[in-house]
Amino acid sequence: MPEMPEVETVRRTLLPLVKGKTIKKVILWYPKIVATDHDKFVEELPGKKIIDIDRYAKYLLIRLSDNLTIVSHLRMEGKYHLTTPDAPKDKHDHVEFIFTDGTALRYNDVRKFGRMQLILTGTERQITGIGKLGPEPNSSEFSEQYFIDSLKRKKKNIKNTLLDQRTVAGLGNIYVDETLWQSGIHPLSAANKIPEEKVKQLRQNINHTITVATKERGTTVHTYLDANGKTGGYQKMLKVYGHAGEKCLKCGTILEKIKVSGRGTTFCPHCQVIYK
Known part of the structure; x- marks a missing residue:
């Protein structure tokens, strides 16, 4: 399972690839990856721009315009990679975000354990598992x-x-x-x-x-x-x-x-x- 250093590395490498891009379409090849309402996930994301990507512990927080956040947990083998919509689909690609600039972000997960949740920005501690977590290493709280x-x-x-x-x-x-x-x-x-x-x-x-x-x-x-x-x-x-x-x-x-x-x-x- 990717631990905190790995998830932080994913955040740092993913951010410059997608920041500022606007979502045109979302495809759920394996809907169970999304733990919140599937229809809402597909219908609400088009038109939203990726503003930033934060992280807490092993969770990625993909910040979108209009006060929305995708909370993503990679679990055992989840990965993101930038491609194009017409690129051949890998059998382990489960979610695709197609952008207006002609690129696409795909989520790949061999074991299908990873999960995403679409929530209002700022509610992650009330809505997701982040609320049950202790402080991170190197934080002031971890005294x-x-x-x-x-x-x-x-x-x-x-x-x-x-x-x-x-x-x-x-x-x-x-x-x-x-x-x-x-x-x-x-x-x-x-x-x-x-x-x-x-x-x-x-x-x-x-x-x-x-x-x-x-x-x-x-x-x-x-x-x-x-x-x-x-x-x-x-x-x-x-x-x-x-x-x-x-x-x-x-x-x-x-x-x-x-x-x-x-x-x-x-x-x-x-x-x-x-x-x-």
Whole structure:
């Protein structure tokens, strides 16, 4: 699943491709991608201009004229690419926005898990899943004291706590595994048992890793591509994710992989302490 650095990279690469373009027609080849009223989505968008693209955590917020926003979640494998209306349709192209300038934006999604919602701008926290999310890394809200206090209230393991998006938003499997390894915390540690100094270290590592991964244009380990069809670069910097069975770069112990609530989780059994 594209995580915060990947979605931010999509935003940055998609914006110059579509900003200022006016929608002429919308085609829904697979209507279930749109979680709101399908007819309204097709009928209201023609004539609207793309003003800007914002992002919160893993959500893209495509800002339109007339106070409308398309909230887009890429889920596992959603991608956008600019093309022309007469270009051959890929079997995984599910939504097309045809513009008045003769270009078209297509949404491609192999698993069809991605979703779009058409809402009034400014209502995203009331209408969409954004309202349930915690603060983003590197935001003023994601303060040291906030993180310490939040984890004290969490009895479940730290891996699940970081993945559920309510304590901190934007992290997925890749960056959770990486930051827990960096911090020396076992993924099955009870969140509320982790010492404060370790919590502070984890927060610092989350902030730093998201910053570097965004600079590197995200991580491509499966199918992630930006809006220009290019891969990310952070996969070259991964230390544990995807490296199960290899030696830990800190201590030489063989990295292990387990399932945590169905998610593959790689860690060092020597370096990462379990807090119970």
